[in-house]
Amino acid sequence: MTLLRHLIAAVVVAAIVAALSYRVGAYRDYQIAEVSAYVTAVAGLTVLIGLSGQISIGNGAFMAIGGYATALLLLHQHWPLAAVIAASTAAAAAAGGLVGVAAARLRGPYLAGATLLLAVAIPVSIADHWAGLFGGDQGLTVSVSTPAALAAEPTRYYAWLTTGVALISLVLLANLGRSRVGRSWRALRDDEVAAALSGLNVARLQVLAFVVSAASGGAGGALLAVVTGIASPGAYTLTLSVGLLVAAVVGGLGSLAGAVWGSLLYVFVPTYLSNVAASHGLNSGASSNIPIAVYGLVLVVVMLAFPSGIQGALRRLFGSVAPSAAVPLSSLRSLRRRRPASPHQPASPHQEESTL
Amino acid sequence: MAERAELVAEQLTAGYGSVNALDQVSVSVASGSITAVLGANGAGKTTLLRTISGMLRPRSGRVTLDGAALRRRPEDVARAGIAHVPEGQGVITELTVEENLRLGLLLRPPGQRAAALADAYQRFKALADRRRQLAAALSGGERQMLAIARALLTGPRVLLLDEPSLGLAPKIVAQVMALVRELRDEGMAVLLVEQNARGALSIADHGVVLNVGRVVADADAAALAADVSLRRHYLGF
Amino acid sequence: MQEFVEFTLLGVSSGLVYAAIALSLVLIWRGTRVLNFAQGAMAMLTTYVALEVINGTGSYWLGFVVALAAGLVLGAVLERGVVRPVMAKPPMNAVIVTIGLLILIEGIAGIIFGAQYRSFPAAYSVSGIKVGSFSLGISPDDVFVAAAVLAAAAVLWLIFQYTALGLRMRATAFNPGVARLLGVRVGRVLTVGWALAGLFGALAGVLVSPTTFVYPNSMDAIFVLGFTAAVIGGLDSPLGAVIGGLILGIALSYVGGYLSSDLVNLFGLAVLVLVLMLRPSGLLSRAAARRV
Numbered sequence: 001m002t003l004l005r006h007l008i009a010a011v012v013v014a015a016i017v018a019a020l021s022y023r024v025g026a027y028r029d030y031q032i033a034e035v036s037a038y039v040t041a042v043a044g045l046t047v048l049i050g051l052s053g054q055i056s057i058g059n060g061a062f063m064a065i066g067g068y069a070t071a072l073l074l075l076h077q078h079w080p081l082a083a084v085i086a087a088s089t090a091a092a093a094a095a096g097g098l099v100g101v102a103a104a105r106l107r108g109p110y111l112a113g114a115t116l117l118l119a120v121a122i123p124v125s126i127a128d129h130w131a132g133l134f135g136g137d138q139g140l141t142v143s144v145s146t147p148a149a150l151a152a153e154p155t156r157y158y159a160w161l162t163t164g165v166a167l168i169s170l171v172l173l174a175n176l177g178r179s180r181v182g183r184s185w186r187a188l189r190d191d192e193v194a195a196a197l198s199g200l201n202v203a204r205l206q207v208l209a210f211v212v213s214a215a216s217g218g219a220g221g222a223l224l225a226v227v228t229g230i231a232s233p234g235a236y237t238l239t240l241s242v243g244l245l246v247a248a249v250v251g252g253l254g255s256l257a258g259a260v261w262g263s264l265l266y267v268f269v270p271t272y273l274s275n276v277a278a279s280h281g282l283n284s285g286a287s288s289n290i291p292i293a294v295y296g297l298v299l300v301v302v303m304l305a306f307p308s309g310i311q312g313a314l315r316r317l318f319g320s321v322a323p324s325a326a327v328p329l330s331s332l333r334s335l336r337r338r339r340p341a342s343p344h345q346p347a348s349p350h351q352e353e354s355t356l
Numbered sequence: 357m358a359e360r361a362e363l364v365a366e367q368l369t370a371g372y373g374s375v376n377a378l379d380q381v382s383v384s385v386a387s388g389s390i391t392a393v394l395g396a397n398g399a400g401k402t403t404l405l406r407t408i409s410g411m412l413r414p415r416s417g418r419v420t421l422d423g424a425a426l427r428r429r430p431e432d433v434a435r436a437g438i439a440h441v442p443e444g445q446g447v448i449t450e451l452t453v454e455e456n457l458r459l460g461l462l463l464r465p466p467g468q469r470a471a472a473l474a475d476a477y478q479r480f481k482a483l484a485d486r487r488r489q490l491a492a493a494l495s496g497g498e499r500q501m502l503a504i505a506r507a508l509l510t511g512p513r514v515l516l517l518d519e520p521s522l523g524l525a526p527k528i529v530a531q532v533m534a535l536v537r538e539l540r541d542e543g544m545a546v547l548l549v550e551q552n553a554r555g556a557l558s559i560a561d562h563g564v565v566l567n568v569g570r571v572v573a574d575a576d577a578a579a580l581a582a583d584v585s586l587r588r589h590y591l592g593f
Numbered sequence: 594m595q596e597f598v599e600f601t602l603l604g605v606s607s608g609l610v611y612a613a614i615a616l617s618l619v620l621i622w623r624g625t626r627v628l629n630f631a632q633g634a635m636a637m638l639t640t641y642v643a644l645e646v647i648n649g650t651g652s653y654w655l656g657f658v659v660a661l662a663a664g665l666v667l668g669a670v671l672e673r674g675v676v677r678p679v680m681a682k683p684p685m686n687a688v689i690v691t692i693g694l695l696i697l698i699e700g701i702a703g704i705i706f707g708a709q710y711r712s713f714p715a716a717y718s719v720s721g722i723k724v725g726s727f728s729l730g731i732s733p734d735d736v737f738v739a740a741a742v743l744a745a746a747a748v749l750w751l752i753f754q755y756t757a758l759g760l761r762m763r764a765t766a767f768n769p770g771v772a773r774l775l776g777v778r779v780g781r782v783l784t785v786g787w788a789l790a791g792l793f794g795a796l797a798g799v800l801v802s803p804t805t806f807v808y809p810n811s812m813d814a815i816f817v818l819g820f821t822a823a824v825i826g827g828l829d830s831p832l833g834a835v836i837g838g839l840i841l842g843i844a845l846s847y848v849g850g851y852l853s854s855d856l857v858n859l860f861g862l863a864v865l866v867l868v869l870m871l872r873p874s875g876l877l878s879r880a881a882a883r884r885v
Contacts, residue, residue, distance in 0.1 A: 049685070053685070105870070106869060108628075109627075109688055112688050113865075117862055120817075124858075239696075242692065245692070249689060286704045286707065288703075289700045289702075289809070290704060293697055293699075293701050293703070296693045296698070296700055299697075303682075303690045304679055307686055
């Protein structure tokens with residue numbers, strides 16, 4: 001019973017995080033909350049890229065939609081928070097559907113280019129238009145009232161809230177990954193022509209993948225807005241979209257556990273790096289570029305040396321002991337090199353078996 | 357004329373993914389002779405040539421030319437004097453006939469190129485007439501001639517031909533076979549993969565029959581042609 | 594009438610800059626089926642190098658030449674060191690790697706050179722040319738920009754059509770498997786392709802930087818426009834890159850001139866979206882849009 005296994009794992013993790021949040025201070029609670037928000041978004045992206053084989057460097061835009069929807073609903077309506085988050089998720093999902101349909105004919109670099117545009121266009125549009133509604137460059141503030149029981153510890157409330165939503169998303173995505181839809185996605189990813197010939201509706205599956213990843217992004221964006229208290233163009237730049245990509249890649253494309261590793265790194269490493277840089281006397285202009293350079297370096301190095309990311313490395317080290325709630329790894333073909341002396345499959349007709 | 361050459365493929369095993377298309381196949385050919393590689397579709401004939409020319413890496417076994425092991429990459433195999441004319445001819449349709457030929461010339465020392473090209477146009481008059489046309493405009497038979505001419509321009513001592521008669525009218529097939537026989541008489545070592553077993557055996561000296569990746573017969577061409585039950589089982593005539 | 598002439602000529606000049614970037618993208622795409630997202634960032638880096646040389650030696654032309662040489666070297670080094678290893682893996686990996694290179698280079702530039710906008714000298718005067726009292730709208734420097742790109746493109750064409758290297762490059766682009774069977778060292782050809790792409794990118798960088806200033810993100814917008822131009826013309830076609838650049842440059846110039854300069858970016862994005870949705874293989878390309 002896959003669903004039961006996933007639910008049990010989720011409950012265990014929830015208990016651990018809850019216990020942890022009592023022991024650590026407010027700042028760590030805040031970071032836990034951040035991590036969970038990103039996990040929600042990265043999980044959807046890793047499913048999109050790793051399972052359905054479509055690349056997106058624009059998922060920050062979906063986070064923006066979720067964040068701004070949350071801010072607007074909280075400002076102008078009096079809905080309960082759960083409804084607000086659900087509505088923000090739905091709004092982002094709808095946008096994901098539009099993008100998915102528009103991009104359905106695009107592949108590879110064309111798709112990457114189109115999603116890159118999305119990542120760049122959304123924050124610019126928000127900043128420059130309808131300032132009355134969106135608050136222009138300043139953005140909108142987001143204030144959520146903490147329930148009475150936790151009134152003294154708002155950050156702990158955020159940690160619980162975001163972790164709860166993250167776990168729900170992970171369970172849903174894990175089940176989706178194991179379902180017929182998930183198998184269809186993998187078939188599509190591995191050989192689109194064969195998948196189409198066996199009767200799979202390629203376009204519908206691709207759009208669905210975009211909808212799912214956008215929904216996760218929207219939920220993550222809503223959570224992030226609640227935690228940081230603000231939704232502004234500066235929070236959803238291209239760097240965010242690339243950062244989500246880095247987190248998904250480093251963690252291991254297609255792996256939900258990988259989404260967790262990647263998000264942890266994404267939240268904790270830049271601060272660490274900035275501190276190191278500052279302590280070495282680098283001025284703030286230079287040191288603020290260090291995380292960016294590191295993201296780039298990580299993407300390059302991981303793709304060259306560890307294409308299956310952290311989760312892939314763990315799997316190789318520990319075999320099947322690695323968390324089973326994780327969606328199986330994408331079969332990036334380099335993994336097949338483990339079989340002795342077998343030549344690579346050419347990934348495209350343009351490549352030959354013997355290496356250059 | 358070139359010095360005597362001998363190409364030996366020993367116990368080659370190769371394949372794609374989890375399947376072995378070749379299983380311990382050995383084949384050899386020497387200057388001035390034609391070895392035909394025969395068998396049905398999927399028998400592994402094309403895989404054999406691709407493994408020899410370096411397009412596919414073997415899982416075991418080796419290929420030697422005059423006793424020395426061949427380097428693995430196709431460009432090195434070509435430079436060692438083995439020319440592979442792939443299935444479907446491999447004519448580059450976006451280039452002109454002359455540009456295709458000049459591509460072959462690149463392996464010759466610059467001083468010899470003009471003469472070699474002139475010789476090629478002598479031998480292949482149809483190509484001379486169409487030298488400025490895009491290769492896409494050529495008929496199937498002309499493309500086959502272009503592919504062979506181009507391969508010859510690289511100055512090889514061994515020629516690997518993959519199904520040169522595929523898709524061609526009988527009259528053209530006869531011309532191609534006659535050409536291959538001429539080349540053999542001039543001293544070329546030819547490894548000829550063919551589904552058209554009858555045509556191939558009519559010019560070959562030696563024959564190897566493959567079935568599902570394994571060698572099932574390895575004998576003189578005349579002996580193979582005379583073996584009626586073998587012909588019926590594996591060769592279709 | 595005067596406005597029309599002005600906008601058209603300006604469009605030609607700026608369009609040729611987009612064409613230069615488009616040409617780099619096409620050079621790389623034809624040989625390796627990789628879209629080099631880092632092309633703009635590479636051009637930015639070589640422009641910084643040129644700036645250092647110019648400020649250090651006082652000579653514009655020395656900086657110009659050094660930038661082009663740096664472009665050649667950078668392209669070759671990246672191909673050999675980073676791109677070659679990833680070519681054996683699924684195409685998705687190459688997309689991610691070039692994106693990684695893009696932000697790595699921008700991050701490094703930020704660390705070494707800082708984020709402030711720096712000015713870059715123009716080769717020639719930037720004041721408008723007048724024929725009698727008729728203003729052409731473009732300056733001698735704009736003419737130089739157009740002439741430089743056209744000259745470089747012409748040299749590239751000559752190389753392709755009349756040299757052995759060019760033949761090898763074209764054969765590799767059309768059918769690398771067959772090229773190998775004919776003894777072409779495909780690996781080296783691809784390195785040369787990347788080096789030439791780096792040169793064209795560097796050229797675009799130094800030509801456009803007097804207008805855009807130099808800072809880590811300065812080539813982002815130009816890259817997007819160059820990518821758009823390449824897509825319009827077809828990623829397989831060098832001629833398409835030049836034509837696509839001209840079409841885009843002139844169209845944007847009319848939009849900015851006759852409508853409003855605010856709309857230029859939006860229009861550019863709209864064009865890209867439209868082309869991607871309607872005919873991603875471009876106007877002049879033979880092949881269909883490749884898939885991952």
